[in-house]
Each structure stands twice: as C-alpha cells, then as structure tokens.
Amino acid sequence: MLRQTKPPLSDPLKQLVGQPVAAIDTPALVVDLDAMQRNLNRMAEFAKKREIRWRPHAKMHKCSAIARLQVQAGAVGVCVQKTAEAEAMAAGGVRDIYISNEVIAPQKLARVAQLAHRLADEGGQLAIAVDSREGVERLGQAMNEARRDGGRSAVIDVFVEIDVGHGRCGVAPGRPAVALVHEIRKHPALRFAGLQAYHGRAQHIRNPQERREVIAQVVRDAAATRKLIEDEGVKVPLVTGAGTGSMVCEAASGVYGELQSGSFLFMDADYARNERDPAQPHFEHALFVKTQVMSAGPQHAVCDAGHKSHAIDSGLPMVHRLEGDPELEYANGGDEHGILRPAAGNRLPEIGRVLWLIPGHCDPTVNLHDHLIVVRGGLVNGKVDRILRVDARGALT
Amino acid sequence: MLRQTKPPLSDPLKQLVGQPVAAIDTPALVVDLDAMQRNLNRMAEFAKKREIRWRPHAKMHKCSAIARLQVQAGAVGVCVQKTAEAEAMAAGGVRDIYISNEVIAPQKLARVAQLAHRLADEGGQLAIAVDSREGVERLGQAMNEARRDGGRSAVIDVFVEIDVGHGRCGVAPGRPAVALVHEIRKHPALRFAGLQAYHGRAQHIRNPQERREVIAQVVRDAAATRKLIEDEGVKVPLVTGAGTGSMVCEAASGVYGELQSGSFLFMDADYARNERDPAQPHFEHALFVKTQVMSAGPQHAVCDAGHKSHAIDSGLPMVHRLEGDPELEYANGGDEHGILRPAAGNRLPEIGRVLWLIPGHCDPTVNLHDHLIVVRGGLVNGKVDRILRVDARGALT
Numbered sequence: 001m002l003r004q005t006k007p008p009l010s011d012p013l014k015q016l017v018g019q020p021v022a023a024i025d026t027p028a029l030v031v032d033l034d035a036m037q038r039n040l041n042r043m044a045e046f047a048k049k050r051e052i053r054w055r056p057h058a059k060m061h062k063c064s065a066i067a068r069l070q071v072q073a074g075a076v077g078v079c080v081q082k083t084a085e086a087e088a089m090a091a092g093g094v095r096d097i098y099i100s101n102e103v104i105a106p107q108k109l110a111r112v113a114q115l116a117h118r119l120a121d122e123g124g125q126l127a128i129a130v131d132s133r134e135g136v137e138r139l140g141q142a143m144n145e146a147r148r149d150g151g152r153s154a155v156i157d158v159f160v161e162i163d164v165g166h167g168r169c170g171v172a173p174g175r176p177a178v179a180l181v182h183e184i185r186k187h188p189a190l191r192f193a194g195l196q197a198y199h200g201r202a203q204h205i206r207n208p209q210e211r212r213e214v215i216a217q218v219v220r221d222a223a224a225t226r227k228l229i230e231d232e233g234v235k236v237p238l239v240t241g242a243g244t245g246s247m248v249c250e251a252a253s254g255v256y257g258e259l260q261s262g263s264f265l266f267m268d269a270d271y272a273r274n275e276r277d278p279a280q281p282h283f284e285h286a287l288f289v290k291t292q293v294m295s296a297g298p299q300h301a302v303c304d305a306g307h308k309s310h311a312i313d314s315g316l317p318m319v320h321r322l323e324g325d326p327e328l329e330y331a332n333g334g335d336e337h338g339i340l341r342p343a344a345g346n347r348l349p350e351i352g353r354v355l356w357l358i359p360g361h362c363d364p365t366v367n368l369h370d371h372l373i374v375v376r377g378g379l380v381n382g383k384v385d386r387i388l389r390v391d392a393r394g395a396l397t
Numbered sequence: 398m399l400r401q402t403k404p405p406l407s408d409p410l411k412q413l414v415g416q417p418v419a420a421i422d423t424p425a426l427v428v429d430l431d432a433m434q435r436n437l438n439r440m441a442e443f444a445k446k447r448e449i450r451w452r453p454h455a456k457m458h459k460c461s462a463i464a465r466l467q468v469q470a471g472a473v474g475v476c477v478q479k480t481a482e483a484e485a486m487a488a489g490g491v492r493d494i495y496i497s498n499e500v501i502a503p504q505k506l507a508r509v510a511q512l513a514h515r516l517a518d519e520g521g522q523l524a525i526a527v528d529s530r531e532g533v534e535r536l537g538q539a540m541n542e543a544r545r546d547g548g549r550s551a552v553i554d555v556f557v558e559i560d561v562g563h564g565r566c567g568v569a570p571g572r573p574a575v576a577l578v579h580e581i582r583k584h585p586a587l588r589f590a591g592l593q594a595y596h597g598r599a600q601h602i603r604n605p606q607e608r609r610e611v612i613a614q615v616v617r618d619a620a621a622t623r624k625l626i627e628d629e630g631v632k633v634p635l636v637t638g639a640g641t642g643s644m645v646c647e648a649a650s651g652v653y654g655e656l657q658s659g660s661f662l663f664m665d666a667d668y669a670r671n672e673r674d675p676a677q678p679h680f681e682h683a684l685f686v687k688t689q690v691m692s693a694g695p696q697h698a699v700c701d702a703g704h705k706s707h708a709i710d711s712g713l714p715m716v717h718r719l720e721g722d723p724e725l726e727y728a729n730g731g732d733e734h735g736i737l738r739p740a741a742g743n744r745l746p747e748i749g750r751v752l753w754l755i756p757g758h759c760d761p762t763v764n765l766h767d768h769l770i771v772v773r774g775g776l777v778n779g780k781v782d783r784i785l786r787v788d789a790r791g792a793l794t
Binding site: 171296363 | 479502504528567692693697708729731732733736764765766791793
C-alpha cells in the first residue's frame with residue numbers, strides 16, 4: 001500500500017467548526033448538510049419502497065465518514081473502483097466493500113487478499129469484479145498465497161462483469177460470462193457472487209424515455225446471462241449495477257438486486273441536465289465550490305476557482321444563485337481562474353463578492369480536495385458543522 | 398493557513414527507491430530524471446545566452462524540491478499562483494517567491510504579509526501582483542497590520558498586472574496601469590516592482606509566426622505602459638511574463654527582463670502540438686503516467702489510468718511508444734479507465750501490459766498526485782532514484 005497515513009486536522013481547520021459560512025476561505029469545497037441529508041433520506045426511502053439493496057459508490061465522495069452515514073441510513077456497504085479506495089474505506093470503519101472493477105497487478109492483488117482477510121476477521125466482507133480468465137487466475141493465486149501465509153480461510157465474493165453496452169470493461173453477456181463463472185468456481189477462496197452490469201453512458205442520456213429503452217436492453221442482457229448460468233445449475237445470487245441517472249429502471253426490473261448510485265448524494269450540474277424520470281426521487285444540489293471575485297474589468301469578473309478546484313470533464317460549473325445574486329455565466333479561465341459574465345440586464349459582481357459554483361461532475365471534483373467543509377443551516381446564514389477528510393482522495397492504485 | 402503538514406513518506410514508498418521501474422505500481426506519475434535534467438540545462442543555457450532572468454512557474458510542478466533544483470540551476474526563484482503555494486514553497490526552503498496573481502481575501506492577505514516578513518527575515522523576498530485599487534488598499538492594510546503586530550519593517554514587491562490580450566486579470570495597458578502605480582507608492586510597505594504581462598492563450602498558438610505576431614503586440618503594450626510610467630519619473634524595475642510557448646519572443650524583446658516559463662521542464666502533449674520556433678531549445682517529454690492494461694476485449698483494451706490520474710482540460714494523453722510497443726490511441730474511459738485502440742496494423746496490448754502516457758497538460762496532472770516517482774536510466778531499464786512530495790498539491794487558497 002503506497003498511500004500515506006493522513007495527519008490530524010490542522011488547528012485552523014479545527015477552529016473553523018462552529019464558525020459562520022463567511023469564515024470559509026476560498027476556493028473551498030462545501031457540502032450543504034441539510035440538502036445532503038434530504039438526498040440520503042430520499043434514497044433510503046426509494047430503496048425500501050422498491051425492496052432493493054443499495055450500495056452507493058464511494059468513488060464519488062471518497063470519504064469514509066460519509067460512507068458510514070450511508071450505511072447508517074440503510075446502505076449494505078459501498079462500492080469502490082480502486083484497491084487503495086477499499087483500504088481507505090476499511091481504515092475508516094466500513095466493513096462491507098465491493099471493488100466493482102478489475103484488478104490485475106500482482107502487488108495490488110496481494111493487498112486485495114490481505115484486505116479480504118482483514119474484513120472477514122472483523123465480520124465484514126470484500127467483493128471484487130473480474131472480466132477475464134487471467135484476472136480470475138491471478139486473484140485465486142493471491143487469495144491462496146494470503147491463506148497460506150496467514151493460515152486463514154477467508155473467501156472473496158467475485159462478480160462477473162458483463163459489458164451491457166457501455167463499451168469499456170466486461171465480458172460479452174451470455175456464454176463468455178458463463179465460462180468465467182466456471183473458472184471462478186475452480187478456486188476454493190473465490191465465491192461466485194453474481195453479475196456486475198453497469199451502463200455508465202446511459203446515466204447521462206437526457207431524455208427519460210430514451211434512458212428507459214437503453215436500460216431495457218441492459219436488463220434483457222443481464223437476465224439472459226443469469227438464465228444461462230442458472231441453467232447450468234449455478235445460482236446467481238445477485239445482479240448489481242445502476243447509477244443515479246438510470247436507477248429507477250434497474251430498480252423496477254425485477255432482475256437487479258442492488259443499486260450502485262453514488263452521485264444522488266451531491267447532485268452535480270451534469271446530472272441536473274438530465275430530464276428527471278417521474279419515478280425518480282428529487283435530489284438537490286448539495287456540493288458547492290465557494291469562490292470569490294478577485295479581479296473585475298469592464299466586461300467580466302474573475303473568480304479564484306479554476307479547474308484545479310473543480311473537474312470540467314462533464315462541463316463547466318453552473319453559478320448557483322442565492323437571493324439577490326446576479327445571473328452569471330462561468331467560462332473557463334484556466335487552472336486557477338474562472339471568468340464570470342453577467343446575463344443580459346445583470347450587473348458584474350464586485351471584487352470580494354462570494355459566489356457558489358455547482359460543479360459539472362462531483363466525483364473528480366471531490367478528488368481535488370483534502371477536505372469537505374460541511375455546513376448546516378444553508379449557504380447564507382449557516383455554520384460549519386464539521387470538517388470531513390476526503391480520506392480516499394488520490395487513492396489511485 | 399488551512400493546509401495540513403505533510404506526513405513522512407510511508408515505508409513502501411521509501412522502499413521503492415533503488416528498485417527497477419517494474420516495481421512501480423500503476424497508475425503512477427513518473428518523472429524521467431535524465432530528460433528533466435536536459436530540459437533544465439537547456440533552459441538555463443538559453444536564459445544565460447539571452448541575458449535574461451528566469452523564474453519558473455511552480456504552479457506547474459508544485460514541488461519545493463524541484464523548485465530548489467531550478468534555483469541551483471540559475472533561476473532567481475519561482476512564481477506561484479496561490480498564497481498556499483507560496484507557503485509550501487517557503488516551507489520547502491525556497492526564499493524568493495512571486496505570487497503572480499491577485500489576492501483579495503483579507504484572511505489570505507494576512508498570510509501573505511506574514512510570509513513577506515518571514516522571507517525577509519531569512520534574507521529572501523516575496524512579491525505579488527495587483528490589478529485594482531481595492532487590491533492595493535487591502536494589501537497595504539495587511540502589510541501595515543503585520544508590521545504593527547510584529548514591530549517589523551519588511552516591504553513586499555508589487556507588480557501591476559496588465560491585460561496584454563489574454564482577457565483574464567489585469568488592468569488595461571497605459572493610463573489605468575499608471576494610476577495603479579501611484580496607488581502602490583502611497584503605501585510605505587509596498588514597493589512598486591514592475592509590470593506583470595502574460596498572454597496565456599498565446600502559448601498554445603500552433604504556428605510560430607502567428608505566436609510571434611501576437612507577442613509583438615504584447616511587447617508593444619508592455620513597452621508603451623512602461624514608458625508612460627517612466628515619463629512620470631517612476632522607474633519600472635522589471636517587466637515579467639512569458640510561458641514555454643512564447644518565451645523566445647519575450648526573451649528577444651529587449652523589454653522583458655524575466656521569463657516565467659514552467660512547462661518546459663516536463664513538456665506535455667499539448668505543448669508538443671505547437672510547431673517549435675527555431676529559436677526555442679528542444680524540450681523533451683519528462684513526465685509520464687505509468688499505467689497497465691486491466692481488461693482486453695476483441696476491439697479495445699482498457700488501462701487503469703483515467704482522468705483522476707491525468708488532467709484532460711487540454712486534450713487526452715498520448716501513448717508513448719517504447720521500442721516494440723504497438724501504436725495505440727487513448728480514448729476517454731472516464732475517471733478511472735482509459736480505452737486503448739490500436740492503429741491499423743497494430744496489435745491489441747494484452748492484460749498486464751505496461752504503457753506510458755504523456756499527459757495532455759502537466760500542471761493539473763501533477764496536482765492529482767501526492768508524489769512524483771523520479772526514475773534515472775530510462776523508462777525501460779531505469780531505477781527509482783527518489784520520491785518527491787508534491788508539497789503544494791491541493792494548495793488552493
């Protein structure tokens with residue numbers, strides 16, 4: 001494990017707790033706790049009503065304290081994409097973790113096997129995805145070595161990832177998936193746990209009817225693959241997948257048993273561009289970059305948040321409007337600057353003026369920050385409730 | 398100062414030093430030390446020949462150890478964009494630091510003033526840019542308060558930023574700049590140090606002749622503003638600016654006294670798309686993301702480096718070709734994945750295959766990583782020479 005242990009919070013950060021929002025220096029990543037809590041409640045209620053498990057993706061918030069809040073609200077555990085993220089979640093007290101991604105490097109698989117044993121010792125469970133025979137063999141070998149070294153007997157849950165149209169990882173649905181299930185079953189330390197079937201691009205199809213049509217095919221592929229496996233006498237315990245954009249479809253499918261949606265908690269500008277499916281709970285923006293104007297010319301103003309403060313892979317941030325705020329458009333000003341232009345009839349913001357940005361994409365935005373500054377009571381009159389460490393930030397390996 | 402002190406290197410990281418390149422787990426940010434050293438030597442030689450100072454921009458590498466190497470090679474100090482970057486550079490032993498950007502928040506200006514005194518005590522110097530009367534007044538007040546509190550007498554060097562066509566910060570060249578010079582001179586703790594004149598977008602104009610034409614106008618604006626100020630009996634000690642793309646023009650101008658180029662040290666894929674000006678030294682790619690194939694289908698392979706490993710604001714990474722490597726195109730696979738497609742006649746890389754990516758933009762790429770893994774002896778047979786902490790990573794405020 002190449003990651004560092006994290007130092008304790010610095011004194012100025014500790015002293016920020018209890019202070020009004022105005023005391024937060026810019027740029028900073030701020031969570032509106034009230035909005036986040038409402039999103040969390042709505043998700044828990046949705047899953048309960050649909051009688052489906054939820055395992056939110058912690059690649060989004062990268063914060064074990066938030067993962068624990070999600071588990072308290074009813075989540076069965078979390079997904080992650082990286083071994084180092086799984087280690088950070090486990091170090092933060094999360095006991096049920098699924099690496100919903102392939103791991104190939106032997107040095108990482110040794111860490112995966114160690115973590116599987118550690119979580120099992122603590123009454124938890126580790127799961128992982130595979131999409132190749134090579135991957136299954138390497139994983140089986142790593143688990144065997146960890147068993148031999150420690151004289152222990154943990155098993156790891158293994159999901160077969162099928163490519164349901166995203167076009168990234170995963171074997172083809174049908175026979176190739178069945179073949180992989182048989183490979184898994186050859187290894188005593190691997191337990192076939194079901195199918196990983198996630199269509200990432202479908203999350204951002206703007207029209208809900210089109211999203212439904214794409215996911216209908218996803219569900220057919222998953223169901224057909226499940227049937228082929230079960231026809232050979234092997235039970236498929238779970239089909240897992242879905243994101244914030246499409247989750248109402250998977251939840252209604254009767255095929256999926258678990259939802260992996262993560263972004264619902266913070267809701268970014270990109271997800272807000274989706275037309276909401278009527279079946280989907282209303283999720284609010286809960287993640288903001290606090291920024292301020294540092295330069296003002298005759299035609300535009302410049303704020304102190306550029307794309308080292310927020311990710312721009314899914315579009316630029318939107319400028320949030322609090323009461324009395326001008327309507328402003330954010331244009332890319334580079335790594336450290338944002339260019340602000342007022343809409344027709346609106347005034348330019350003055351130097352020192354505080355603004356709140358809704359990031360285009362929450363996952364890589366959170367990954368740029370060491371801390372989430374959590375505010376209760378709103379962005380105008382609220383106070384800093386707590387500081388959460390983004391303890392899986394930079395957890396790349 | 399809201400930043401954390403950094404913990405010591407973890408044992409696995411320490412143990413990596415001296416190991417072969419193969420021991421570096423993926424994804425990881427790797428510096429080819431030999432190439433970096435050649436780039437550094439060429440820059441030092443260029444500046445010496447042109448009789449111009451160089452003050453490389455540390456917003457690019459965010460690493461005080463590299464800043465010290467640059468100073469040893471002849472740089473007068475470094476530029477930064479943020480107060481927290483300046484603090485990290487000072488904590489790492491850099492004594493001559495220029496915040497080439499506006500700072501407006503009173504809590505940050507208090508830190509700027511503290512740092513100015515601290516550097517002065519150590520025989521160093523802090524400088525900063527301004528582009529508004531408000532900014533000058535706030536800075537003067539913060540310096541006065543720090544003087545009163547500590548009974549000290551440091552002055553801060555203040556550059557007037559003029560907008561020479563980039564369209565971001567800066568007052569208009571000419572009279573508005575002169576007015577700001579007079580404002581600065583009202584404050585005993587502020588010393589007018591010259592003009593900040595940087596055209597960021599010009600750096601990426603592909604054709605060298607077009608770059609020269611744009612910079613010719615930049616130089617005219619800077620020269621005319623300097624003349625107006627000097628006509629009023631105020632000396633303009635320095636005109637500073639330029640980047641890796643345009644620096645040959647500013648160096649030849651007779652107007653600029655200092656170059657701020659930063660990217661020359663690592664050379665990213667975007668700068669490589671510039672047609673090289675014949676007057677410019679040859680700079681080599683020295684920064685790579687080591688990645689490996691984690692999934693392979695019939696049409697494409699998937700590697701473990703997505704845009705949480707490298708910035709994509711200036712285009713996707715290029716796949717570097719070592720001897721025997723297939724020619725591959727990198728497509729965006731999201732936060733954690735890269736899609737690799739072979740060029741016609743090339744084979745797909747197999748699972749576990751190591752690949753090296755040249756990032757599209759080095760500055761925000763470095764900002765995603767805690768460490769630079771520095772390799773000597775090349776990417777094939779080299780060894781890990783040292784691990785450098787990116788000590789200003791995430792230094793946003």
